[in-house]
Amino acid sequence: MSTELAVIPDPVTAAQRYAHVIGWGMHVPEKIVTNDDIAKLVDTSDEWIQARTGIRQRHVAAENESTVTFAVAAARKALAKANISPADVDLIIVGTASPEHIFPSTACLVQDALGAKNAGAYDLLAACTSFIYALSQAANAIKSNEVDTVLVIGAEALSKITDWSDRGTCILFGDGAGAFVMQARSEPGGFINSILRSDGSGGPSLMVPAGGTGMPASTATVMDNQHFIKMNGREVFRFATRVMASACQDAAERAGITIDDIDIFVPHQANKRIIESATKKLKVPEEKMVVTIQDYGNTSSASIPIAICEAIEKGQIKQNDTLMLVAFGGGLTWGAGVLQWDVPPPPPLTRIQETRRSIFYRYARIKSVFRRILRRMEARIFGDGAK
């Protein structure tokens, strides 16, 4: 099944490896929550939210949806775009601040749902900077000849850890996922470089206090809403406006280019005013900035890949554009990366290819159920295997 779907890349020598994005996809839940809907829950207004954040609406998970369901949906689209079989993926990295569980990792659940039987899988938590951290790790794993194909996903179901009675946070966040397939190629380009930064002294300004080992879950933590996002908005705002422009300048310098060489900036979508401040500091025209916050709110790790998918769809990102991705978030973390968008748009899948793909996913699900049953049978037959 895997060889039928696989695209065999050009032979790549260990000395010349570049990490190109060859597939991309996004997914957001159907349910939309408008600012007027939020004004029914807390003391706020559509006018205030739009003026202070630029957000008009956000997509929010239904009860039966979660980070994994969004990650899998986005990953399937990215794999279809790249015409790559899940069996050909060597590594899955999921950037998320709202993982399905503490463990198993969201990435392992995605691996199982996709039937990516040859992939290693792990989560990466750098809050809203996770996608840039993950791209950096994926690109370095490819360039060092450790892997050929990596699925990089940013996925969030932040609505599940949002306190819907806190107007300081519930107006901001949204749910969704975006995914890239990155693959080794011998042609120069792709993900060029990144700069990754952190400052843990600012951790308390944006956090989920309970549920980890520092403050384990208890009746008291639940009663006190300690499992929800807590934020000092003003502090985060000041930090964000301080680091966005300098991160872009540092990443450009490291890539041996200038800010003027960048065709399109894709900033983390946290607040339109933060993006406007970075635009001014960098002295770049507004049309070079991708802004999608009005439709999705802040989707944390998913915001950059969602913004890229939207910008490609609208023709704002074109082949051979040089992109600057920049983000900041809890940790505190921040970072920027230079990406050459140089792979030609792949042709859409044929009907037969699509059918094969859906059979593959159904088959993967059956195999997963079968493996779970086998495990249970083993336990019944052998009991405590350690003895």
Ligand code: COA
């Ligand atoms: N609706 C109406 N009024 C609100 C409000 C809301 N949702 N939230 C706060 N206010 C009020 C405040 O009580 C305050 O009133 P006061 O002047 O009478 O005291 C006033 O609006 C201004 O509050 P302030 O907190 O200074 O607003 P702000 O302009 O900083 O906007 C945020 C608040 C949260 C939108 C903004 O600080 C922000 O976006 N910060 C960055 C957050 C972020 O990006 N987080 C994610 C990082 S990845």
